[in-house]
Amino acid sequence: MAQKESNILNMVLTLFLVTATAALTLGFVYNATKGPIAEAKQQKLEQAISKVLPEFDKLEPKEGIRVKPGNGTDSLTFYVAYKGDKRVGTAVRTYTDQGFSGRFWIMVGFLPDGTINNTAVLEHKETPGLGDKMEAGKGDFPKQFMGKNPENFALTVTKDGGDVDAITAATISSRAFCDAAQRAYNTFMNKKEGGTE
Amino acid sequence: MNQWKNFTKGFIKENPVFVLLLGLCPVLGVTTSAINGLGMGLATTFVLVMSNTVVSLIKNVIPPKVRIPSYIVVIASFVTVVDLSMNAYLPALHAQLGLFIPLIVVNCLVLGRAEAFASKNSLGSSIIDGLGMGLGFAFALTLLGAVREILGSLSIFGIPIADADGMLVFVLAPGAFLGLAYLIALMRKFTKN
DSSP states (O other), rough: OOOOOHHHHHHHHHHHHHHHHHHHHHHHHHHHHHHHHHHHHHHHHHHHHHHOOSSEEEEEEEEEEEEEOOSSSSSSSEEEEEEEEEEEEEEEEEEEEEEEEEEEEEEEEOOOOOOOEEEEEEOOOOOOTTGGGGSSSSSSSSGGGGTOOTTTSSBBGGTTTTSSSOOOOOOHHHHHHHHHHHHHHHHHHHHTTTTOO | OHHHHHHHHHTTTTTTTTOOSSSSHHHHHHHTTTTHHHHHHHHHHHHHHHHHHHHHHTTTOOOGGGGGHHHHHHHHHHHHHHHHHHHHHHHHHHHHHHGGGGGGGGGGGHHHHHIITTTTOHHHHHHHHHHHHHHHHHHHHHHHHHHHHHHHHEEEEEEESSSSOOOOOGTTTHEEEEEEEEHHHHHHHHOOO
16 A cells, blocks of 8 residues: 655644653553552652661651751651650661762661661662662671661771671772761651651 | 574674663663562563564565554564563562563564564574564573672562662662673673674
8 A cells, every 4th residue: 555645734633643652641540550550659768668677567647747857859758666655766767869860769767776676778889899788688687777876886987997897899889878877866866856746 | 594593693792782772771770689680570571572473474464664663563462461461460570671661562672583583484483583583682681680689688589688788889779780780891891702
């Protein structure tokens, strides 16, 4: 079959039909995947919170409190956990802009006295095989933070005079991780002393 | 045309990466591990098969002067479908591939096959061409990803093969060029005769 001639009417009509069909399809797919996407995100967040905190019954408030850090542009989110009426810890969603590939987000869990209970990586773009060893299960790097109080555990790598053993060949990622944890700690202590608990 | 030949040409004789050198941006960008290469390859295969199908179906009703914008809209729609579904059902892989999924839109392989093959051939041939080319692309990405993962992190598909540090350069960007160059050279040697 020979190709049709192009004229203004059939060109406009064709483009309209093609884009309208595309828009309809995309609207349908967007609606179908909206739920699962939000669910997957929420699930990841909840997993991280329960990983970094000791056992708890409920989070108050459930969606967290946004707190502006002393330095940095974006807010951190605080999830305060209770067991019965007792506050058992606070999970802080924090970030750094000093990653090897820009910003990444981690979750740091603090006990009420400021001791780090555990950490979890939320999202990052660090190099696979190098910087991604900061994820639990890919290396021992995150284990050294467990049970340490930043008051007497300097959150900088040993190369810079701190107490953190950097990941081999990923000093930048290690420094960034410390920066994020430090930001969380400073904001956490600041908020505590400010008496806004 | 012989359909079997049509299918297999994407693997060796006209492999999009090793022979046609098409769509190299994601090839170099995502192949830091075998699983990333495979995920990207399969996502591209899906887009390629679907866009070849649709382009082949509508080729006779599209006025020639607006065919490229129409093809781009078709391709972009399928890429967005892949992007959203991956985000919903494979969030971990989506986080790894990140930016490169939307960039399938501008992968010249997809538009290239739509324009050079699907707009001139029957529906059946176009689907087989998309499948062959897509799987050839996935094969090349997985191979390059595996080579870089083995040399760079001493593991394969995330399973460690030795407890030591690999050659870092292969995980970083220069390793992509080195790995691809050696694979193309080997490919040339095998296919010369």
